[in-house]
Amino acid sequence: MTDSLAPPLSVGFVLLRRFTMLPFAAFVDCLRLAADEGDRSRQLRCHWVFMTSAGQDAISSCGAAITPCTAFREPTEFDYIVTIGGVQDEHDDVDETAIAYLRRAARAGVPLIGVCTGVFALIKAGVMGGRRCCVSWYHHGDLTRRFPDIEPVADRLFVDDGNRLTCAGGTAAADLAAYLVERHLGKAWAMKSLHIMLIDEVRRGDHPQPQPVVFDKVEDRVVRRAIGIIEQHLGEVITVDELARRVGTSRRNIERKFRDELGVGPQKFARDLRLRYGLWLLHYTAKSVTEIGERCGFSDTAHFSRHFRDAFGATPSTVRKTASGREAIQVDPFFLHIESRPAQEA
Structure with missing residues (x-):
């Protein structure tokens, strides 16, 4: 003092x-x-x-x-x-x-x-x-x-x-x-x-802003809880077994619920979400592609770029170069939506 x-x-x-x-x-x-x-x-x-x-x-x-x-x-x-x-x-x-x-x-x-x-x-x-x-x-x-x-x-x-x-x-x-x-x-x-003020955590300037990753049309409580866990760990890969354990259910049940609710299994859902987060970071931050790949839980830049290209039809480097142009992949600035509809597993 x-x-x-x-x-x-x-x-x-x-x-x-x-x-x-x-x-x-x-x-x-x-x-x-x-x-x-x-x-x-x-x-x-x-x-x-x-x-x-x-x-x-x-x-x-x-x-x-x-x-x-x-x-x-x-x-x-x-x-x-x-x-x-x-x-x-x-x-x-x-x-x-x-x-x-x-x-x-x-x-x-x-x-x-x-x-x-x-x-x-x-x-x-x-x-x-x-x-x-x-x-x-x-x-x-x-x-x-x-x-x-x-x-x-x-x-x-x-x-x-x-x-x-x-x-x-x-x-x-x-x-x-x-x-x-x-x-x-x-x-x-x-x-x-x-x-x-009932604020128990000292947050320094470099503490990350909460990102606009929000989902609607998800009614199943187990799936909502699992999505919350995935959102909180976008920088790491959580296995399906670990995810099931954290929400208190079996691997078979959580996989069935994800497919019924979202049309994809939890593993692909989590990867797609990490890729969407990477897309957001490319648009709204100056971090390098390598930094973004690491922050999104990918083991190396090549791994991140390959999956990113498969998901969005362009490499992260291309998106970064065109992020402010007319040809940019558009990111909803408020929400990243996942709709409850059938989809094919990749």
């Missing part, structure tokens, strides 16, 4: 129009709980201010308003300036006052943090040149389309690139806030915040 007389951690929040409530609340509550003993919420060890362009109330994407807010203050009052973005609509007017403020803060050397689509504002302000940029997989396609010169990172929770920090949003904002609390106040205060 650090000296209680150390200067407080001071954070200014720039709340953009229709900002997302969850990452904002997760970030500021982590500061609040670290700031004082118990749950008393006095701004002792941490200090924060909510800011909008004219000091007006900040309206979130869900309609809730944050008040009171102040107009933008001198950037050097803060250790960090955190920009919380929200719903993206290219037809919305850009808050030029906020963009100018971020440029001013950058010139003053104040570290800038972009949370959720707050990173879009940092890019518009021209302060992300040559920087790594963390974004949620959900917004990856929108960012690459609108800002082709920026290379986003969508396979981790947050990125600390010196005086530019970017975060995917959601509950990852609590992880980033705890990271900063630990840096300035000590690990004990960071853990205090997380534990009161």
Whole structure:
């Protein structure tokens, strides 16, 4: 624990129009709980201010308003300036006052943090040149389309690139806030915040984002449980016997249920899912083909490439080269569906 007389951690929040409530609340509550003993919420060890362009109330994407807010203050009052973005609509007017403020803060050397689509504002302000940029997989396609010169990172929770920090949003904002609390106040205060928030695992920046692997139309409870286990172990091959043991049934029964429900056996289903995950990684991350093959549980690149070509009609290298073009294999950005219909075993 650090000296209680150390200067407080001071954070200014720039709340953009229709900002997302969850990452904002997760970030500021982590500061609040670290700031004082118990749950008393006095701004002792941490200090924060909510800011909008004219000091007006900040309206979130869900309609809730944050008040009171102040107009933008001198950037050097803060250790960090955190920009919380929200719903993206290219037809919305850009808050030029906020963009100018971020440029001013950058010139003053104040570290800038972009949370959720707050990173879009940092890019518009021209302060992300040559920087790594963390974004949620959900917004990856929108960012690459609108800002082709920026290379986003969508396979981790947050990125600390010196005086530019970017975060995917959601509950990852609590992880980033705890990271900063630990840096300035000590690990004990960071853990205090997380534990009161009922977060029992400290997730570092390189912790992977949850991937959009979701299945519908699966009614059998055994099959659903087995799919959950397979999803959690995409980087390894689980034998059918082991899978059956984990869900409490026999090999024969689980194979029969998979064929009845999905038209394929569990082994092929698991391999196809790992290949779909590899396809997703090729589209939404900058990892090499070799890294992706290993992450998807294939023993070597040749093995991965052969099965990938059989499944999608193109090699991983070809997909990587054309991932942003018209000929790209399209990946549903929300779900990877497996329908309940008969299919041939490969």
